[in-house]
Amino acid sequence: MAGSVQNQQQQQLLGIIEEEEEKLQKQKEETEGNNNNNNNTRKQVGSDMAPTAGNSIHRSGSRPQLDVSKAEIQGNVEEKYPTILLPNQSDDLSHLALDIGGSLIKLVYFSRHEDQSADDKRKRSVKERLGLSNGNRRSFPILGGRLHFVKFETRKINECLDFIYSKQLHCGGLESHYSDGVTDQNGIIKATGGGAYKYADLFKERLGVSLDKEDEMNCLVAGANFLLKAIRHEAFTHMEGHKEFVQIDPNDLFPYLLVNIGSGVSMIKVDGDGKFERVSGTNVGGGTYWGLGRLLTKCKSFDELLELSQKGDNRTMDMLVGDIYGGLDYSKIGLSASTIASSFGKTISEKKELEEYRPEDISLSLLRMISYNIGQIAYLNALRFRLKRIFFGGFFIRGHAYTMDTISFAVHFWSNGEAQAMFLRHEGFLGALGAFMSYEKHGLDDLMVHQLVERFPMGAPYTGGKIHGPPLGDLNEKISWMEKFLQKGTEITAPVPMTPLAGTTGLGGFEVPLSKGNTLRSDASALNVGVLHLVPTLEVFPLLADPKLYDPNTIDLSDHSELEYWLTILSEHLPDLVDKAVASEGGTDDAKRRGDAFARAFSAHLARLMEEPSAYGKLGLANLLEMREECLREFQFADAYRSIKQRENEASLAVLPDLLVELDSMDEESRLLTLIEGVLAANIFDWGSRACVDLYHKGTIIEIYRMSRNKMRRPWRVDDFDEFKERMKMPCHKRALLFVDNSGADIVLGMLPLARELLRRGTEVVLVANSLPALNDVTAMELPDIVAEAAKHCDILRRAAEAGGLLVDAMINTSDSSKENSSSVPLMVVENGCGSPCIDLRQVSSELAAAAKDADLIILEGMGRALHTNLNALFKQDALKLAMVKNQRLAEKLVKGNIYDCICKYEPAS
Numbered sequence: 080m081a082g083s084v085q086n087q088q089q090q091q092l093l094g095i096i097e098e099e100e101e102k103l104q105k106q107k108e109e110t111e112g113n114n115n116n117n118n119n120t121r122k123q124v125g126s127d128m129a130p131t132a133g134n135s136i137h138r139s140g141s142r143p144q145l146d147v148s149k150a151e152i153q154g155n156v157e158e159k160y161p162t163i164l165l166p167n168q169s170d171d172l173s174h175l176a177l178d179i180g181g182s183l184i185k186l187v188y189f190s191r192h193e194d195q196s197a198d199d200k201r202k203r204s205v206k207e208r209l210g211l212s213n214g215n216r217r218s219f220p221i222l223g224g225r226l227h228f229v230k231f232e233t234r235k236i237n238e239c240l241d242f243i244y245s246k247q248l249h250c251g252g253l254e255s256h257y258s259d260g261v262t263d264q265n266g267i268i269k270a271t272g273g274g275a276y277k278y279a280d281l282f283k284e285r286l287g288v289s290l291d292k293e294d295e296m297n298c299l300v301a302g303a304n305f306l307l308k309a310i311r312h313e314a315f316t317h318m319e320g321h322k323e324f325v326q327i328d329p330n331d332l333f334p335y336l337l338v339n340i341g342s343g344v345s346m347i348k349v350d351g352d353g354k355f356e357r358v359s360g361t362n363v364g365g366g367t368y369w370g371l372g373r374l375l376t377k378c379k380s381f382d383e384l385l386e387l388s389q390k391g392d393n394r395t396m397d398m399l400v401g402d403i404y405g406g407l408d409y410s411k412i413g414l415s416a417s418t419i420a421s422s423f424g425k426t427i428s429e430k431k432e433l434e435e436y437r438p439e440d441i442s443l444s445l446l447r448m449i450s451y452n453i454g455q456i457a458y459l460n461a462l463r464f465r466l467k468r469i470f471f472g473g474f475f476i477r478g479h480a481y482t483m484d485t486i487s488f489a490v491h492f493w494s495n496g497e498a499q500a501m502f503l504r505h506e507g508f509l510g511a512l513g514a515f516m517s518y519e520k521h522g523l524d525d526l527m528v529h530q531l532v533e534r535f536p537m538g539a540p541y542t543g544g545k546i547h548g549p550p551l552g553d554l555n556e557k558i559s560w561m562e563k564f565l566q567k568g569t570e571i572t573a574p575v576p577m578t579p580l581a582g583t584t585g586l587g588g589f590e591v592p593l594s595k596g597n598t599l600r601s602d603a604s605a606l607n608v609g610v611l612h613l614v615p616t617l618e619v620f621p622l623l624a625d626p627k628l629y630d631p632n633t634i635d636l637s638d639h640s641e642l643e644y645w646l647t648i649l650s651e652h653l654p655d656l657v658d659k660a661v662a663s664e665g666g667t668d669d670a671k672r673r674g675d676a677f678a679r680a681f682s683a684h685l686a687r688l689m690e691e692p693s694a695y696g697k698l699g700l701a702n703l704l705e706m707r708e709e710c711l712r713e714f715q716f717a718d719a720y721r722s723i724k725q726r727e728n729e730a731s732l733a734v735l736p737d738l739l740v741e742l743d744s745m746d747e748e749s750r751l752l753t754l755i756e757g758v759l760a761a762n763i764f765d766w767g768s769r770a771c772v773d774l775y776h777k778g779t780i781i782e783i784y785r786m787s788r789n790k791m792r793r794p795w796r797v798d799d800f801d802e803f804k805e806r807m808k809m810p811c812h813k814r815a816l817l818f819v820d821n822s823g824a825d826i827v828l829g830m831l832p833l834a835r836e837l838l839r840r841g842t843e844v845v846l847v848a849n850s851l852p853a854l855n856d857v858t859a860m861e862l863p864d865i866v867a868e869a870a871k872h873c874d875i876l877r878r879a880a881e882a883g884g885l886l887v888d889a890m891i892n893t894s895d896s897s898k899e900n901s902s903s904v905p906l907m908v909v910e911n912g913c914g915s916p917c918i919d920l921r922q923v924s925s926e927l928a929a930a931a932k933d934a935d936l937i938i939l940e941g942m943g944r945a946l947h948t949n950l951n952a953l954f955k956q957d958a959l960k961l962a963m964v965k966n967q968r969l970a971e972k973l974v975k976g977n978i979y980d981c982i983c984k985y986e987p988a989s
């Protein structure tokens with residue numbers, strides 16, 4: 080073997096990393112005067128064997144294929160909602176509810192997704208072993224699916240009918256998929272709002288369906304209660320340009336005042352589920368703003384009117400206290416000069432005609448007048464019934480910063496801070512959701528927070544509008560939308576401007592909004608809510624010490640510089656990712672087109688988040704990293720790193736036997752250390768880290784692994800190894816959950832040998848891997864093959880894998896075919912329920928939850944699962960967190976260290 084060449088390369092690599100480290104160290108010393116005395120002992124572990132071909136990797140199809148044959152865009156592509164025909168696509172949409180208001184029609188519809196993950200051998204054996212059954216699965220629609228939110232203007236009801244027809248939403252029903260004794264409800268759609276009466280005949284005529292009318296107030300309350308109980312961070316406050324999400328305790332929700340600002344305004348005192356009273360209302364509402372605004376400004380759309388207000392100055396319209404008092408405050412009763420004394424009052428003393436006023440100023444003055452008035456009446460009603468919390472909903476709000484600030488100001492001011500105004504992310508959909516909930520068999524009654532996953536609103540920019548023809552899937556639609564956005568430049572990225580207010584200046588007074596010139600995104604509200612995925616099999620990880628206190632994210636993205644840093648990292652990584660993704664799909668023209676669309680969609684989301692970090696709800700680094708994966712899947716890139724993973728697995732499996740021989744020659748204590756070092760060193764194979772990807776150009780997988788291993792020096796940045804070692808001298812753990820990370824060396828030369836050690840000591844091992852691909856992470860689908868391949872070289876692994884039911888096919892190839900497998904504790908594989916490099920332990924698969932019940936050791940591995948998330952998580956059982964930090968800033972922030980530092984954090988059961 081070309082040992083000397085390899086050694087040379089190895090030395091070079093070592094040199095490169097050390098240079099980098101020296102530079103960093105120098106910088107650090109310069110700034111901090113840091114004197115770090117590292118222990119320089121090095122070990123030579125590893126072998127010089129060349130890689131051979133080996134195992135096969137499953138393709139992991141995450142969703143059904145879309146039939147885009149004969150697809151065409153109809154009409155003008157420049158049109159806002161181009162018509163797209165997918166004549167051959169059949170869809171799985173079903174279940175629809177409507178709220179037909181005076182201004183807008185709101186649709187909530189459910190699309191079922193098949194349980195796509197095939198019931199493979201691994202799953203079956205896991206089910207058997209962990210005693211899982213399908214018994215707790217209920218009928219429709221709790222099988223899993225998505226809730227979508229769409230709206231149309233009531234005056235354009237035909238667009239809505241077309242939309243329903245094109246997606247066949249009116250036909251989807253219970254009977255078509257299930258036959259569990261439900262009466263035939265096809266042909267009936269739940270609907271609320273006045274339009275359920277007014278347009279009943281039209282629906283019958285055009286779609287052949289009857290509208291089953293539900294009481295509007297009932298629906299509003301049911302919708303609000305559902306959202307506040309089931310959606311994490313549904314509610315938020317908005318004061319002086321600052322948005323903050325509030326977590327409402329579902330057990331401490333009532334009583335509250337619900338103020339729904341639609342065309343008109345309803346104020347409802349809510350005391351419980353189905354327990355409410357409409358206590359007040361006002362006819363001065365959203366319809367008033369839009370109606371008067373249209374007359375006074377000649378605006379053609381609500382959006383245009385709202386957008387004008389961004390650039391307005393209401394002082395040209397409103398009579399201020401200062402106008403009356405010669406520029407002075409009326410301080411005796413607490414009125415500052417800038418307080419509005421009389422909305423539109425200034426226009427009486429001037430001889431100007433309507434045309435001489437700026438439409439911008441008119442719009443703003445009107446918006447303030449109406450918002451403030453509603454805020455004030457809401458406060459009075461809260462006072463009347465001693466309610467502390469007021470939730471505002473309805474489409475008038477439109478997630479518009481200035482509207483929310485005005486309302487909040489009124490409530491805060493008049494109540495002396497006693498009452499709090501809160502807003503809802505699904506503001507306009509309360510009634511429609513309530514109508515949806517009123518289906519007898521919707522199955523959502525006892526749905527819990529952990530079963531709902533809100534995805535970024537990938538589809539939002541393309542929902543609504545005219546879509547004709549048979550039901551359509553949306554891939555092509557999305558792509559053409561993305562292509563259009565390129566032509567239109569900034570449309571999708573233009574944020575709803577956040578208006579940093581100049582501060583309030585006394586009673587009822589605001590300065591003018593500062594925001595200048597930004598356009599309001601055409602459908603801002605749709606972009607603010609994502610699609611709700613219902614995943615009934617998700618559970619809270621049972622070993623969390625206190626799920627209520629658990630927060631997966633360790634990095635605070637509300638710090639703007641932090642957010643900017645991570646968004647830039649993701650954005651810089653994009654070209655390389657697109658290359659990989661396109662190559663993974665064969666580099667075809669279709670793949671290129673999808674890759675391009677993915678890049679645009681993802682950049683658009685990043686740009687949006689840069690402008691308004693909380694646009695999609697509370698944002699953590701884990702959400703950002705998951706968004707990237709979701710976005711890839713959205714454009715049907717099932718596994719961008721497929722071939723890289725395969726290559727690295729093969730190379731690593733080839734050197735595994737030598738590593739095992741080397742390990743077996745050691746005594747127990749040094750073996751344990753070598754194993755942990757091995758895990759940390761092998762975690763360097765991370766295709767999500769810029770620094771690491773740069774490294775890969777400089778050597779082969781095995782060279783880099785060896786180099787990384789040679790560099791392992793204790794003490795590590797966080798080094799609890801000695802405590803862990805002490806624990807390992809005691810009676811062995813019963814069952815260990817190993818949350819594994821990357822493919823290749825990471826799993827094969829790092830985690831598998833550690834698993835083998837635990838098995839050897841009599842601990843059952845459960846390898847916990849991703850359900851769906853994310854970067855180069857190994858998936859639960861891929862693991863059995865890798866284990867089988869490794870088991871060819873190792874009796875311990877083979878027996879354990881057999882005992883765990885992992886080696887059904889692979890048996891034939893084993894070198895030693897003796898079948899005395901009963902002596903071993905089992906090795907199993909379970910999926911974690913997610914498809915992200917990070918893990919939120921509030922939402923894990925039922926498999927994992929079941930496996931966790933008997934576990935007394937948790938090992939979390941990798942930067943995503945053990946550093947970005949969960950570094951601070953507390954568990955009921957012993958926990959070991961192992962990772963190499965592959966990002967300088969993260970190292971500084973989290974552990975005051977440097978890139979390539981290692982973390983070995985051991986925490987005994989708390």
Ligand SMILES: Nc1ncnc2c1ncn2[C@@H]1O[C@H](COP(=O)(O)OP(=O)(O)O)[C@@H](O)[C@H]1O
Nearest residue numbers: 180181182183341342365366369381473474475
């Ligand atoms: N795209 C839009 N078109 C018309 N009005 C809108 C739009 N977006 C927000 N609005 C505002 O929302 C109000 C309607 O709110 P909504 O909650 O849907 O009530 P309703 O059920 O009475 O239609 C309108 O009167 C207007 O102020």
Ligand SMILES: CC(C)(COP(=O)(O)O)[C@@H](O)C(=O)NCCC(=O)O
Nearest residue numbers: 765767768769916941942943944966
């Ligand atoms: C996505 C990751 C968390 C994956 O790391 P892993 O869990 O595989 O150790 C990591 O690659 C990451 O944070 N990357 C972005 C930082 C960077 O490029 O430096």
Ligand SMILES: [Mn+2]
Nearest residue numbers: 820821856916
């Ligand atoms: Mn990873």
